[in-house]
Amino acid sequence: MAMHSITRRTMLRGLGTALALPMLEAMPMVSAAPITTAAAAAGKKSPLRVAFLYVPNGVNMADWKPTAEGANFELPDILKPLQPFRNKINVLTGLTLDKARANGDGPGDHARAMSAFLTGRQPRKTHGADIRAGQSADQYIATRLSEETQFRSLELGIERGQQAGNCDSGYSCAYSSNLSWHAESTPNAKETDPKQVFERLFGNGSAEERAASRAKRDRTNQSILDFVREDVSSLKRELGAGDQRKLDEYFSAVRELELRIERMRTQLTRTAPKPNMPTPTGVPSEVKEHIRIMIDLMVLAFQTDLTRVITLPFANDGSNRPYTMIGVREGHHDLSHHGRDANKMQKIKQINTFHTEQLAYMLAKLSSVQENGKSLLDQSMIVYGSGISDGDRHNHDDLPILLMGGGGGQIQGGRHIVYPKETPLMNLYMALFEKMGTPAKSFGDSTGTLKL
Template structure:
């Protein structure tokens, strides 16, 4: 019987290494036709944050259980209707003032993954807690090339006053390696691509980039011979899967290259390199990042991801959906119907970007299901109503089947004030993390299975 393909097999070239997706040939049992089973897939978890709360009437389903109707904000998730649960009644106690006065936006991000109450300071003496993603990475992150990935669409800051005396470190980072160590997020698609698909040594990486830029080559050009040799050894089912994966890598790479150039406008502005490599349009920026999250999961490069759409208190406008006013200003709606309608548009826009990720994960077969089937992805905010700045009854959604651990497709209503950290404790235990308490948890969240 031939030896199974190693799960850690990679394609190599000059300064380039490309991990492979989970192939059937990586399972020893797959080589026995009579008793073959798909290779077991690892479990992953991710956390996706949106700022400024939600227009809750358009978020919360009216019905409980499996027969709930999708409210307007969640309508973009209709194709994945059975792949997520809406969780109502969860609370983030660490985001409340507890005598510290204003600063709900900064606290809502700082506490979102830590469950801690951050020290109010805009100086160097920041103090928070360890976040759930980093605690998990410390215990199980060694199984992958990257223990965790911290990503977003707006840059992190490590100092400054961002919200009523709270440091910008709180407002722009939700991953914390330690109480005083926020983990900055990567927002540049090109930098993330290079991180995922290049670099055996720094010297080789620089040399490869120089050659690629000179001859406009793809990373796949460097591993072409290695890919051909592997392709010849694989059964037909794995050849198709490998071809689909390499096509996806090249597609993302081409779009990143396109994002690096401004093009020629109707006013005749000449084409020239875009220094940041970040697309001007949030939709394309988000899609590129979501595609690379999919590739990172598909190749088992990391099993833990955090993602911030924008930083706490973000006041960016959304002209692409007809919203010219700032998000933060609109969130203080004072019950204005116009402002609430604009907030609902922004909420729907963010959910639609998350829906894109779920569809991508659902489109990739893995083992006996899809990538999404082997994920637990939390989407939501640490503020409920942006006008009230309340941190109870939060807008929280849990997507994915957790490799069969989660009964999805339901609206679950919990007793109000149930700690959000109860969900995180349950998730960590499913991932194999040794923990019997996290943040302000008082039990594991029930009724998920």
């Protein structure tokens, strides 16, 4: 493999396998994103990535919202797990999701919260086939960057969704199950099985070739890396010591993730009661491991530039999952209707903190990957939040929103930014569109572009 042929689109190939590469010094840097001052000084450009993470049922706002504005604020209890990354995050308050309100449509706040979170559109109240919301912010970006990467976007998830049925006061299950919408009547179903995501990212060729590759790996206990060994040896001969080290670290991360997915599937198969239920397909039963495996897949997809746009809801809105691993046996949704009961509010705080602990895990992973002298977190913009503020009140103003990452040097972190009441959440996405190099005249119910 000649040096000049090593680009971001170079793949290491084997039977039913195509392993993308991370950014290497031997590669020319190309991107559709605007050139930042730092990148210009280095003579190179790195692509920007954007991700949208969602949590259902609101949060305990008293333990989420900082008391001080600007840079001199203390992280409240729920956000304390993010302390190591304080200078990479901004807490945004005052943002509103008006289209999640009833606006004459009656109950159904959970369905509206999730479906409007990235669309800024009032979902049609129906549990039939005539669903309608709007194109989501992730898909607005993905459509305009579709030629840049192998996958225009990835839709990941933790809880399985439904595309039909009545899930919330006359609203289709599609609304409370889907964060990403390709078009107003077309939600993008999320993939919750880590093995399926892994195979999608690193599979290649015909369906028969991919199936043969999977079957052979399962039968012989081989790694996907074994199928590209020849290409790896050829590539390494063309690389300097630094690139070889980076490649070894990347391969180690791929193999570690592969082993974790296999261990998870083996444990599930071993414990499944054969006569009473089908063999599980590979979705972890332990939510912490499930979230972290999905985060690792997200980081690998960004690291290899397979996509620059990802969505990952931690649960469907209205989810009543218990969190027994942290001592919370009651359902999340039930607890969110706390009625100011101190015990229930404390348990909601525990769930909220558990979620930000997983967020801290993601930030650590992104910070550990270096690209062109910057971390992957520096080259990303990540929105985390909920379409409901207080789960008991079901209000959609003053939402809990975080913006993380450096945006290629375009975003200053370490601030609590307070916006005027009723500022549309869509104004934030308008700002992200500009920074991604895909500006819009308007989006959803936007009234302008948020100043960051």
